[in-house]
Amino acid sequence: MKRTSRRRWAALATGVVVLLAVVLSISVMSLGASGPGRPGAGGSGAPSASPSATVSGSPTAVPPVSVPAAGTAPVAGTTAPGQPPSSAPVSAQLAAAQQRLATMTPEQKVGQVLMVSSPVTGADAAALTALTSYHVGNVFLKGRGYDGTAAVAGVVASLKAQVSAQSTAGVSQFIATDQEGGMVQIMNGPGFSAMPAAIDQGALDPVQLRADARLWGSQLAGAGINVNFAPVLDTVPSAGFAPANAPIGHFGRQYGFTPEAVSAHGTAFANGMADGGVAAVAKHFPGLGRVTANTDTSSGVVDGTTVRNDPFIAPFRDAVRSGVRWMMISNADYPAIDPARMAPFSSVIMDGMVRGDLGFSGIIVSDDICDAVQLSPVAPRDRGAGFIAAGGTMALCTNQTILPQLYHGMLDRQAADPAFAAMVDAAALKVLEVKAESGLLPR
Numbered sequence: 001m002k003r004t005s006r007r008r009w010a011a012l013a014t015g016v017v018v019l020l021a022v023v024l025s026i027s028v029m030s031l032g033a034s035g036p037g038r039p040g041a042g043g044s045g046a047p048s049a050s051p052s053a054t055v056s057g058s059p060t061a062v063p064p065v066s067v068p069a070a071g072t073a074p075v076a077g078t079t080a081p082g083q084p085p086s087s088a089p090v091s092a093q094l095a096a097a098q099q100r101l102a103t104m105t106p107e108q109k110v111g112q113v114l115m116v117s118s119p120v121t122g123a124d125a126a127a128l129t130a131l132t133s134y135h136v137g138n139v140f141l142k143g144r145g146y147d148g149t150a151a152v153a154g155v156v157a158s159l160k161a162q163v164s165a166q167s168t169a170g171v172s173q174f175i176a177t178d179q180e181g182g183m184v185q186i187m188n189g190p191g192f193s194a195m196p197a198a199i200d201q202g203a204l205d206p207v208q209l210r211a212d213a214r215l216w217g218s219q220l221a222g223a224g225i226n227v228n229f230a231p232v233l234d235t236v237p238s239a240g241f242a243p244a245n246a247p248i249g250h251f252g253r254q255y256g257f258t259p260e261a262v263s264a265h266g267t268a269f270a271n272g273m274a275d276g277g278v279a280a281v282a283k284h285f286p287g288l289g290r291v292t293a294n295t296d297t298s299s300g301v302v303d304g305t306t307v308r309n310d311p312f313i314a315p316f317r318d319a320v321r322s323g324v325r326w327m328m329i330s331n332a333d334y335p336a337i338d339p340a341r342m343a344p345f346s347s348v349i350m351d352g353m354v355r356g357d358l359g360f361s362g363i364i365v366s367d368d369i370c371d372a373v374q375l376s377p378v379a380p381r382d383r384g385a386g387f388i389a390a391g392g393t394m395a396l397c398t399n400q401t402i403l404p405q406l407y408h409g410m411l412d413r414q415a416a417d418p419a420f421a422a423m424v425d426a427a428a429l430k431v432l433e434v435k436a437e438s439g440l441l442p443r
Helices: 002-033 092-101 106-112 125-132 149-160 206-222 259-275 311-322 347-357 380-389 403-416 418-437
Strands: 114-119 138-142 174-177 179-181 279-285 326-329 363-368 394-397
Touching: 092 418, 106 114, 106 403, 106 418, 114 125, 114 403, 125 403, 138 149, 149 174, 149 206, 179 206, 206 259, 259 279, 259 311, 279 311, 279 347, 279 363, 311 326, 311 347, 326 347, 347 363, 363 418, 380 394, 380 403, 380 418, 394 403, 403 418
Parallel strands: 114 138, 114 394, 138 174, 279 326, 326 363, 363 394
Antiparallel strands: none
């Protein structure tokens, strides 16, 4: 009986010791978690804002105007939208991008987040000035060319010759074009296949379409093109509505009439382009398949149907999952998503949906923001800055003569507003990171 009691007392004592050890361990961990440098402790770690917080601040802090105010920029040393957490290992590409960014002037940083157009038949004086005097680091070849691969390669070589330590800190260019097929095919002639329209591509088996797109991509790569503004992932709701859908269905630019068909064929096209050595650009988020007017030629283009978690967004989500590193934003207005701003100036769309909902970490490029009639209510000098302030990465200007207004508007705001300057840095870093992935940073 005494022996049993001793055993019970020994077991009880052991339990007390264990309990005290657990309590002590919890106390130590609690102290460590609230110490300097931890998230939420007011130290140097990442801020404790909720995942839904946007770059441009809370809705009450931003006036309901067409172009967003700068709002709250990422604090130096914290995580910018679309970038890995500060505790994550830094990739070799990101490290190279950070090193290159540190060598750049404010003017060169602004130049990296701009893309200017050049005629596909040959760079004009305005395009060359943009690349040198305004440090623009990316080019879109526009118009129509019919002289084949060799002619385009010559034009690309003349554009690449503008890269220098003074113009772009030695960073090579993204050279983009519109090669969808059908009525949207900028490059033609010897060496370029005649591509069917997307609606006809949608009749192919996705495996065959990927193989075809690989060929088309290799033809572009052979001419020096490294980015293709395709595929169109807008879903037109029906064949009957297509003729009334001015920007997409009217030209047969859609892959089908359901998100599933668009996703299967659009992703096959994007993967084929990548196989051929060209980056595909998913467009036009969050979709132009339901509008009746074209933002290029009309103002007041509104899609009042599409909502934040709309089924028609599925093709864009699937493209992100397949690995695309570029996404183009529509110029339309989506009041059911953001009643205050058009898409290219909406942090709800770019930061909240593209970065947040879709988990996209690549380049968010605008549709043309220079010639688009839809944007005529906004002064050109405010358009590029408004796009970057809302979470965009690269502003596309297809009118070289308007480009200086975008450039100076961004440069002036960068100099006057540290918050906006931090946003330019974050966007330029993203461009440089994707360029590092593409082999476009000097070693």
